[in-house]
Amino acid sequence: EVQLLESGGGLVQPGGSLRLSCAASGFTFVTYGMSWVRQAPGKGLQWVSAITGSGGNTYYADSVKGRFTISRDNSKNTLYLLMNSLRAEDTAVYYCAKAPIDDFWSGCDWGQGTLVTVSS
Amino acid sequence: QSALTQPPSASGSPGQSVTISCTGTSSDVGRYNYVSWYQQHPGKAPKLMLYEISKRPSGVPDRFSGSKSGNTASLTVSGLQLEDEADYYCSSFAGSGNLLFGGGTKLTVL
Numbered sequence: 001e002v003q004l005l006e007s008g009g010g011l012v013q014p015g016g017s018l019r020l021s022c023a024a025s026g027f028t029f030v031t032y033g034m035s036w037v038r039q040a041p042g043k044g045l046q047w048v049s050a051i052t053g054s055g056g057n058t059y060y061a062d063s064v065k066g067r068f069t070i071s072r073d074n075s076k077n078t079l080y081l082l083m084n085s086l087r088a089e090d091t092a093v094y095y096c097a098k099a100p101i102d103d104f105w106s107g108c109d110w111g112q113g114t115l116v117t118v119s120s
Numbered sequence: 121q122s123a124l125t126q127p128p129s130a131s132g133s134p135g136q137s138v139t140i141s142c143t144g145t146s147s148d149v150g151r152y153n154y155v156s157w158y159q160q161h162p163g164k165a166p167k168l169m170l171y172e173i174s175k176r177p178s179g180v181p182d183r184f185s186g187s188k189s190g191n192t193a194s195l196t197v198s199g200l201q202l203e204d205e206a207d208y209y210c211s212s213f214a215g216s217g218n219l220l221f222g223g224g225t226k227l228t229v230l
Binding site (some may be wrong): 046 | 123154156158160165166167168171172175177207209211213217218219220221222223224
């Protein structure tokens with residue numbers, strides 16, 4: 001059974017940093033692309049970032065480019081999102097998602113999400 | 121880039137069919153077949169219902185189907201059931217390593 005467990009969310013001041021983790025189990029982690037998708041309170045889904053299985057290619061939404069860094073440690077079956085220069089508009093539940101084997105740009109398994117609140 | 125356009129709401133009675141549209145541009149929905157649909161119940165994580173326009177992941181009932189015409193993709197739910205009441209989101213690859221989501225449609229089963 002695929003399991004994705006996010007952690008690392010919390011309250012942070014504007015301009016601060018936070019690192020999210022997503023611990024994966026139940027599948028061969030290195031084989032699959034992974035993404036981060038966020039959802040502001042009461043709002044819709046917003047794609048944040050994606051990374052290929054090897055970690056060799058990364059992609060970012062314009063709204064986070066230059067501030068967020070996605071990475072993965074395939075030896076630890078863990079996905080990360082390092083978030084710097086956080087803004088109030090980054091407040092959201094952050095989900096990690098695993099792509100199907102045949103569609104990098106989709107998410108077939110999702111974690112339960114971790115809440116990031118950016119406020120002074 | 122702007123989000124994809126979905127109607128804010130849709131509704132139908134049990135047993136009926138309902139179609140939700142997702143309109144993009146010739147740079148995203150119209151150009152690529154990487155269109156996905158997600159179902160989200162309140163307080164829950166999204167669930168993938170369709171990917172690559174019309175492919176169903178294992179476990180998704182065949183009551184859910186997808187199509188695309190030009191810059192608009194569509195999700196059709198046939199034989200509506202009470203448990204289908206949820207928010208539905210479309211997404212599309214938009215080139216240059218970018219993915220767009222629609223604003224979401226709240227489906228009400230009357």
